[in-house]
Amino acid sequence: MEGLKVSDANLVVFLHPSKSNRVSKAVLHELSSHLFQFSEIFDGVLLAYDVDIVDRNAKLLSGIHPYIGVRLKAKLLLFSPKPNMLIEGNVVKLTPESIHVIVLGFASAVIIDEDVREEFEYRTKHGKEVYRSKAHRRHVIEVGTMVRFLVKR
Template sequence: MEGLKLSEAELMIYIHPSKSRNVFQAICRELSSLLFQYNETFDGVLLAYDATVKSKQAKILAGLHPYFGVRVNTRLLLFDPKPKSFVEGKIVKISPESIHVIVLGFSAAVITDVDIREEFKYRVRDGEGSFVSRSHKRHALKLGTMLRLQVQSFDEEVMHIAGSLLPENTGCVKWLEKKSEEALHTDRDHKRRKFA
């Protein structure tokens, strides 16, 4: 999935002297306070981190509360979906006007009817709505389906994605993977016949 990136950074974490007994725990607490929030310094939403203390020496800051700074090497997993990138999420609500998706369990995405390919038609069966492809009847988008969508915009403050299903390589992830496997097998068979 696009939008995820692994980054390495050397950070200076400032810790209150009262936390000096267990510095590593204080570092983890500081980094944990940044989780699932957009951070301009990291240019993304921090999803996970791995930290190692670079040096046992700390730099003491003068002031009313003499904090001390500890250099930390970190590996950060960041989420920052750029426009035109592709992300995947689970469909949680469908209506004739929109499809609502949860990406990575925390970010909401909405695809409005103007951003859904004309190939998909809204249907209600057994009281549940779904979008079904007119050209491929097995390509259906319903509640619980894992969906690949194209990012149009990402609002960092509320972690909201405006998405699109207009590109051909968007839709139900299982159906898209099956289609690509079939195309790969067809291509292999064609090459075998060509060289035979």
């Protein structure tokens, strides 16, 4: 699937001096706070990381509240979809106006009816909502279906 990428990063993590006795644990805690959240720093959502602390001698940064700067190298797994990328997702809800999809188990996406191919029409039969193809009767989109779609924005 497009949108997933592995990046090698040289980072500096700033830690409070009270964390100086457990630097490794503090670095992991700081990186963990960025998991599954969009970050402009990484230009995507951080899904996983592997860290090596480069310099065991941290530098004390001066200021009102001095912090310790720890340099590290990290391998990051990022989810960063861009326009015109092909993404897969699991359908979780259907309405006459939209198809709601979960991508990678955490990110939601909505495909509005204007973007659904014209061959599909919304139907409710026996309380079950589906988008059914006019050309191929057995081709349906229902809750639980895996769909591929292009990212618009």
